[in-house]
Amino acid sequence: MQTINFKELTISEKIMKAVDDMGFEEATPIQTQSIPYLLKGTDIIGQAQTGTGKTAAFGIPLLEKISPNKKDLQAMVICPTRELAIQVSDEIKKLSKYMNRINVLPVYGGQPISRQIHALRKGVQVVVGTPGRLMDHMRRGTIDVSHINMVVLDEADEMLNMGFREDIETILKDTPSERQTAMFSATLPKPILQIAKKYLKDYKILRVAHKELTVPKIMQSYIEVKQRNKFELLTRLIDINNPNLSLVFCNTKRRVDEIVQELQGRGYFADGLHGDLKQSQRDRVMNSFRNGVIEILVATDVAARGIDVDDVEIVFNYDVPQDEEYYVHRIGRTGRAGREGQAITFAFGKEVYKLKAIERYAKTKIKREKMPSINDVEEARFNGLVQQVGQIVENENIRKETHMIEKLLEEDYSTLDIAAALLKMVMGESKQESKKTDTAIKENGSEPGMARLFINIGKKQGVRPGDVVGAIAGETGMPGDLIGSIDIFDKYTFVEVPIKHADKVLRIMGRNTIKGQPIQIEPAAAK
Numbered sequence: 001m002q003t004i005n006f007k008e009l010t011i012s013e014k015i016m017k018a019v020d021d022m023g024f025e026e027a028t029p030i031q032t033q034s035i036p037y038l039l040k041g042t043d044i045i046g047q048a049q050t051g052t053g054k055t056a057a058f059g060i061p062l063l064e065k066i067s068p069n070k071k072d073l074q075a076m077v078i079c080p081t082r083e084l085a086i087q088v089s090d091e092i093k094k095l096s097k098y099m100n101r102i103n104v105l106p107v108y109g110g111q112p113i114s115r116q117i118h119a120l121r122k123g124v125q126v127v128v129g130t131p132g133r134l135m136d137h138m139r140r141g142t143i144d145v146s147h148i149n150m151v152v153l154d155e156a157d158e159m160l161n162m163g164f165r166e167d168i169e170t171i172l173k174d175t176p177s178e179r180q181t182a183m184f185s186a187t188l189p190k191p192i193l194q195i196a197k198k199y200l201k202d203y204k205i206l207r208v209a210h211k212e213l214t215v216p217k218i219m220q221s222y223i224e225v226k227q228r229n230k231f232e233l234l235t236r237l238i239d240i241n242n243p244n245l246s247l248v249f250c251n252t253k254r255r256v257d258e259i260v261q262e263l264q265g266r267g268y269f270a271d272g273l274h275g276d277l278k279q280s281q282r283d284r285v286m287n288s289f290r291n292g293v294i295e296i297l298v299a300t301d302v303a304a305r306g307i308d309v310d311d312v313e314i315v316f317n318y319d320v321p322q323d324e325e326y327y328v329h330r331i332g333r334t335g336r337a338g339r340e341g342q343a344i345t346f347a348f349g350k351e352v353y354k355l356k357a358i359e360r361y362a363k364t365k366i367k368r369e370k371m372p373s374i375n376d377v378e379e380a381r382f383n384g385l386v387q388q389v390g391q392i393v394e395n396e397n398i399r400k401e402t403h404m405i406e407k408l409l410e411e412d413y414s415t416l417d418i419a420a421a422l423l424k425m426v427m428g429e430s431k432q433e434s435k436k437t438d439t440a441i442k443e444n445g446s447e448p449g450m451a452r453l454f455i456n457i458g459k460k461q462g463v464r465p466g467d468v469v470g471a472i473a474g475e476t477g478m479p480g481d482l483i484g485s486i487d488i489f490d491k492y493t494f495v496e497v498p499i500k501h502a503d504k505v506l507r508i509m510g511r512n513t514i515k516g517q518p519i520q521i522e523p524a525a526a527k
């Protein structure tokens with residue numbers, strides 16, 4: 001499997017910028033293969049499993065070929081269902097975010113046709129629709145196909161299964177024969193090849209070829225969980241298993257940043273690794289991980305390639321990987337050097353199918369597990385405490401404490417009461433611990449609503465207020481006018497930022513420079 005950076009594909013700046021906003025770091029294998037051919041104008045059949053990024057594989061070249069100045073309909077994507085038409089249309093809209101005057105419209109049955117006709121009249125360059133509704137519009141003349149230069153059949157096998165063969169052939173017959181045609185499909189049954197022979201020109205079949213990979217013998221499981229509950233699940237699993245070192249894999253840079261921020265906000269020792277970081281920053285994060293300063297490393301596949309740490313106990317797949325091979329690479333980060341390891345994958349909806357494909361490819365078994373409950377978390381903590389108690393009773397001198405308890409007993413409490421009360425105090429403690437970072441940030445002598453931060457460079461290093469505002473606003477994306485007072489001393493600087501941005505500023509600026517100098521930044525000590 002070979003993948004490349006989007007920058008190596010000849011993609012225009014505007015689309016590159018949108019791809020970056022979407023958090024994509026590297027093109028997936030099917031994108032790596034398809035995009036250059038489609039840009040050249042070659043017809044293709046692209047075969048790849050679900051969830052491998054096929055939409056952008058055709059969406060990017062499709063957009064590259066649109067003339068925004070022309071109002072004519074220039075590209076048509078045919079999808080099997082209304083949901084897919086909406087999804088594909090949304091993804092193409094995101095990709096075209098920085099291109100002016102591009103209109104993308106989904107059309108499907110079940111929505112009043114008059115509304116679609118109204119939208120079409122305004123000039124739509126890309127239409128994404130189900131076969132029946134597309135034909136309907138073509139018959140009515142509300143879709144004019146005469147300027148179409150690209151037609152994409154998405155999920156072609158699915159459309160054939162649903163009995164759309166005739167409709168598809170009609171559409172292909174009625175669109176200009178000079179058009180470019182692309183078919184995407186998870187499988188390549190005979191009818192697909194027959195259609196290709198009839199309607200595609202000198203087409204290339206692109207498949208994602210895989211190396212045979214050995215899957216490490218580790219415990220693999222998956223848990224079905226909705227996107228919005230994934231973070232809660234992650235923290236529960238971390239609390240239950242209490243791994244010394246763990247890795248969390250995500251599919252996008254943006255997700256890495258989000259999770260790191262949330263984990264840090266809850267008091268976990270976590271940091272992130274992705275392609276936007278400079279080499280020196282990556283080295284710093286990796287060193288902290290190796291030394292155990294960071295216990296949870298959140299990373300994208302690309303960034304994780306260099307990771308070489310032996311005692312990772314758990315690999316979490318926060319997102320199901322884009323490619324089967326990635327899965328094997330990811331879980332190979334644990335269970336090294338003969339240690340036990342486990343891999344837990346979070347999956348929802350169609351991601352579960354993707355996992356089944358991974359199971360087949362990797363010839364491995366990924367066992368389904370249930371979402372652990374809050375009770376499970378408490379039980380795990382309780383068991384940990386019981387172990388600790390046993391160790392202390394056996395190995396430590398607790399004579400002084402025994403006397404103290406004896407005194408309490410004289411006050412007419414039972415040993416059970418006392419033990420239970422102490423347990424409550426101990427069990428309640430870790431919740432407060434997670435609030436620690438909050439209070440550290442809040443109560444440090446700043447204006448109300450603001451957090452005062454300390455930075456270890458000042459006048460001696462030539463720092464001026466503009467440098468501080470510029471660096472913070474530039475790196476964190478927080479508007480500069482939200483930054484409060486800035487006090488610059490000889491060797492250090494205080495700056496106030498809104499409390500709700502403080503975590504982010506600390507995290508991002510901790511890896512950045514001011515006036516080219518690496519800095520340390522932390523909540524200021526209370527005045």
Ligand code: ADP
Nearest residue numbers: 024025026027028050051052053054055056251
């Ligand atoms: P498919 O059509 O192959 O089933 P999709 O195009 O729906 O897959 O993509 C699945 C998910 O992966 C989407 O959320 C999409 O935004 C995301 N995605 C696509 N390409 C990339 C990439 N290069 N890096 C990260 N995520 C991607």
Ligand code: MG
Nearest residue numbers: 054055154155
């Ligand atoms: Mg798709």
